[in-house]
Amino acid sequence: xxxxxxxxxxxxxGPISGLPTDLxxxxxxxxxxxxxxxxxxxxxxxxxxxxxxxxxxxxxxTRDTLRRWDLDHCADDAVLVLTELASNAVAHAVPRALGGxxxxxxxLALGPTHLTLxxxxxxxxxPVCRPPDGYALEEHGRGLCLVDALSDEWGWxxxxxxxxxxxxxxxxxSHLPPI
Numbered sequence: 001x002x003x004x005x006x007x008x009x010x011x012x013x014g015p016i017s018g019l020p021t022d023l024x025x026x027x028x029x030x031x032x033x034x035x036x037x038x039x040x041x042x043x044x045x046x047x048x049x050x051x052x053x054x055x056x057x058x059x060x061x062t063r064d065t066l067r068r069w070d071l072d073h074c075a076d077d078a079v080l081v082l083t084e085l086a087s088n089a090v091a092h093a094v095p096r097a098l099g100g101x102x103x104x105x106x107x108l109a110l111g112p113t114h115l116t117l118x119x120x121x122x123x124x125x126x127p128v129c130r131p132p133d134g135y136a137l138e139e140h141g142r143g144l145c146l147v148d149a150l151s152d153e154w155g156w157x158x159x160x161x162x163x164x165x166x167x168x169x170x171x172x173x174s175h176l177p178p179i
Contacts, residue, residue, distance in 0.1 A: 045107040048119075050090045058086060058106055065108055066115075073174045074115055077150045081168050082106055082117050084143035089121035089166070103163075114152065115172050120165040127156055127166050 044065055048058045059079050066075045089104045107118035129144035147154050151168035159165050 042111075043107065043109040045105050045118075048086050048090075048104045048106055050102050050104060055083065055086060059083060062106070062108065069110055071110075071115065071172055074170055074172060077170055078108075078115060078117060081147050081150055081170065082119065084147050085117070085119035085166050085168065088127060088143055089119050089123075092123070092125070110172070113172060114169045116167055116169050117151075118165050118167045120159055120163060122163045124158065124162060124164060126164070 046058065046061050048054050059082070062079050062082055063075050066072060066078060071078075086104060086106060103120075103122055105118075105120045107116075107120070109116040109118070127144055129148060144154075147168050151170050154166070154168035156164050156166040
């Protein structure tokens with residue numbers, strides 16, 4: 001039975017309009033934005049409010065989208081990765097943004113074998129991944145180490161005229177052995 005149409009609520013922009021195609025590997029280039037009659041877009045994004053409520057909506061949006069894409073088995077890792085990327089953006093990028101820009105957006109793009117997760121923020125500074133040595137007991141600073149452990153690859157790209165997009169790719173293959 002096909003999934004119901006993906007509905008976008010308040011603050012949700014719908015199909016990704018600005019996802020840099022160079023974030024996707026060859027063979028996974030984003031097709032033109034889906035028409036409104038398609039019931040399964042392959043890329044979506046939403047604005048993240050810089051509040052606890054905004055993060056909760058982002059986690060729910062991610063889980064709902066992955067459920068509609070029949071990727072429930074990826075949801076826990078994807079939610080954790082997006083939460084870490086979004087919290088880094090809110091904690092480090094938004095306070096340093098010129099003019100008080102608080103625009104943080106998350107995106108999900110489905111390719112043939114991978115899910116690409118993105119968080120775009122208004123700051124130009126690259127993300128900093130602290131080595132785990134010496135930081136094991138610290139309360140903060142391990143987020144990108146988690147992203148690195150859970151994703152097949154991750155990185156960032158500038159977003160001219162200002163800002164950046166931090167991305168992570170997760171395999172869509174189930175890690176459970178066949179029954």
